[in-house]
Amino acid sequence: MKRSSFLIILLASLSISAAEAAISVRDDAGNIVTLSQPAQRVITMAPHTTELVFAAGGGDRIVGTVKYSDYPAAAKNIPRIGDNSMLDIERLIAMKPDLLVIWRHNSAERQLEQLRKLGIPWFYSDPHKLRDIPDGIVRLGQLLGTTAEAEKAAAALTQKVDALAAKYQQRPRVKVFYQVWSRPLYTLNGSQIVSDAINICGGENIFAHLPVTAPVVNIEAVLAENPEVLVSGQRKDDKSDLEYWRSYAGLLAVRRGNLFGIDADLMNRAGPRIIDGAAILCEKLDLARTRRAQP
Template identity: 65%
Template sequence: MTRWLMIAACLLAAPAHAAISVLDDDGATVVLQQPARRIVSLAPHVTELLFAAGGGDRIVGTVRFSDYPAAARNIPRVGDNRMVDIERLVALKPDLLVVWRHNASVRQMDQLRKLGIPLFYSEPRRLEDVADAILRLGRLTGTMPQAQQSAAQLRQQLDGLQARYRHRPLVRVFYQVWDKPLYTLNDRHIINDAIRVCGGENVFASLPLVAPSLSPEAVLQENPEAIVSADRQDQSTSGVEMWKRYPSMLAVRRDNLFALDADLFNRSGPRIVAGAAQLCEKLELARKRRGERP
């Protein structure tokens, strides 16, 4: 009898030791004693990742511009990805915060960390990292079946892009984040990886800052074959229009000024693979125009 009592006691005690442990994108270990039930998402792309992982119904708070999928629009807001209303956030009693490291207020993140709420930093730097992020969030929410399905679909789409474009002729690309002020992204950003997958070369990949500011003269000196930006739907004019004043530039001469959908391409969530597919099509168009224009 004593032996069976000991076995039963061990079985009852086991769940207490079944902690969930994952690494975030900063290399820190995030530990939960049970799957997260009340999550605050502090970036739009994080909200999309959580829904893809099957944890959308666990999100009790999020930030401005978290508008996809449609169900995300009904989640209470606690600020934006630069400033959070900490009192409102704490009132939601979250058991997990998922944050975007590079756009979060360092001071506020320090405050939140002192509250003892587990923090998971999300900053995918390669397209393949998005699928991995979905799986890790699936572990934290206890929704692995849906997370595995979403990650597999995403990897299949990415594999298709890589197979189609990996051997295409190189296209030198300037990626324009914004025009006032003018700045771009280096090779430590996920958009650089999208350019690479599409057979492009980011002309400013080697700059030391992730998002360096530039002068128009620096871009003119590089003379890229294509200029790409991601525009919001409410923009009246695309940011790439500014380059039309430089008709001698190769990208202008060949009409390779391309605007992508910002919601797809500027968010490091599941839809960025669809954004990369848009980019690949534009760069393929640039290749075709080599024989049509000087």
């Protein structure tokens, strides 16, 4: 074989090997993310994305994260590069990340365009269903080269979701108002992952039909819907977040004592722990069902 022919075959072989080594997955925005090798220096740009990367087996690859990324405990020691709304771009670049795991929010989205121009690959995470969480963990595991650990974690989470759905989803429906914040009064619509948790628990989000993901509503709108249950993503520093509703004695949820607070970190973060939050929610809705027979 001529030397030139041999070199052509060798180069072609190397090109094929490189193409085969590349890792490509689809993120939650539908975009293809391609890495030439497993990510080694990851920056997570939302608390829930930090939890997802840890669940996928890549916690030790995270070199930077944002404010409030505090779970698991090891995440508290990761250097900060800002928060969801404002990033320290210079510090981020200095960390030389080979993968960003992002969630678009507020003004940070404008800063992300700066990062896009630098060519840093990113994976957009925005689960809308509980079952999207294990699926996202598997895809992150592929990008991290930790597929075995990611698939194991994903299988356990899928089993939990399936068990909740089998136990609660077909039970008598419960009308639910989910309160994200009380001043002003924020809730969530049907596209948000909390609404999927409510549905799996056999509940009905009274504001699922609204077009905005996190709409502001007024008290009169809640009273008109007359929900059987009020649930708050309870902030640790405000244990009385639902107490003001007690003055509305005609509200069905108040009459039956169905005012429930659940740790906001278990409900408002679209990471693995929301499945634990959903299990608590399901128990609360089942408690409300038992109160229907009471005077």
